[in-house]
Amino acid sequence: MTTFAFDVETAIEPDGPGRWLTTISSDWNINTNPNGGYAATPLLRAMAAEAEGHPDPVSLTTHYLRPALGDQDATIITEVARRGRRTSTVRGSMHQDGKPRLESVATFADLSAIPDGSEIDGSSLEIPPPDLAPVEQCVNRLELRQGVVLALASRVEIRIDPRYAEPGVAGEAVTAGWIRLLDGRAPDSLTLPLFADSFPPSVFGLVGQTGWVPTIELTVHVRRRPAPGWIRARFVTREIAGATLIEDGTLWDETDRIVARSRQLAMAVD
């Protein structure tokens, strides 16, 4: 049996009713902080375990109270709000060093059990995938002049379309590209929140901001289970209000179907 870093480094073990233990790795860091999508994954695993028979997070919201701590143990607390026939809703929190770090609520379903279409009364509604340069012509996130130390790149391969690879050149607050786990672990419902939080901030394309854009809250809606292979993603910031911005993301699999959408509230001015 092959073991993949994603599964090993987000593993949880039960520690009594509604309690779980995990260890947060520092190999998914951006600068000195674990990536927010990565840090939310053990919590997501624990919440999914409570949502018996409903493995897919159709709506996951995580509030980032404090940065997670790499190379430290963490305690997870879960509580079932409702177990239903079609969906289950669970809330959970992740604690390190005696302090709450992440606070989540999620509704889970079984996405293998629902119809596969995208129609309502005969009208189809889809967002077509963006026209991206092929993976081999895209720029590894490691090579961006973004001024960050990216341990995350030891785990996740992130290729940016050349249009968005130079700070401030795109002229719009957009980033887009390809993403997959570096060791070949296939995408699934649990990897999509990580992928939704792994690209450079979309304001990079507008202003070449090199600082950190810390997430206050991240909501991910998993829409379908992804096919094996690369995930394409596009992120856009359409407005800034005072100290914060909202960034929307859409993720597609290799069959051109939307697999997840994301929206995050982040600090624009720290």
Add this chain to the structure above:
Amino acid sequence: MTTFAFDVETAIEPDGPGRWLTTISSDWNINTNPNGGYAATPLLRAMAAEAEGHPDPVSLTTHYLRPALGDQDATIITEVARRGRRTSTVRGSMHQDGKPRLESVATFADLSAIPDGSEIDGSSLEIPPPDLAPVEQCVNRLELRQGVVLALASRVEIRIDPRYAEPGVAGEAVTAGWIRLLDGRAPDSLTLPLFADSFPPSVFGLVGQTGWVPTIELTVHVRRRPAPGWIRARFVTREIAGATLIEDGTLWDETDRIVARSRQLAMAVD
């Protein structure tokens, strides 16, 4: 002192630490169910009371476990996840008839205390308000051939742009118009979640769907405190996946500034 229906019918009273009582009115119903944005408001008030000194919900997510019950008392449970200097995060749930109905998590801030701009490194990012027909040329939601009984219209005045007032005619899953409380109560941070959930489903413009599009989860980001007067809003559904759709909303005040954005996951096929 003038009392307004919104304040009376969403009032809460403390019932011990982290416990609150309220009564859900049926005067905000759509068909037989209280509007989801309305039902979430007493819960939002209780959570805001816990977020001492941070009155504005900069991120509010509510999961709808079961419909709220009109003309029945409700118990609210709140728990502070973190009280910080700039923000506070609180979770809460609303229960009726012994069953959890709504499960929320929110981060609050003081929006009077943050900078008012919409710039990052000198680049401005805004979504301009839509070009709507004047209020007097818009169609009262009551007059839409939508096949719903709208007690909500006794509390909220909703005027739909004529382009979106005929079922299936717009040819796109969009709705847009004007909204305010009927008795003159001015908009504020607490009314925006209600306003984000009061328009006809945007799929109405595409297919003239007359059925109920029940909300699974609604996230509202309050971006600024609104100026007095009408709120303009625009909602769009861009994709349907299997049994669910995602609807995005943007709300502007009379000064043309964005005051809130919303995203909801809803059932497209019941």
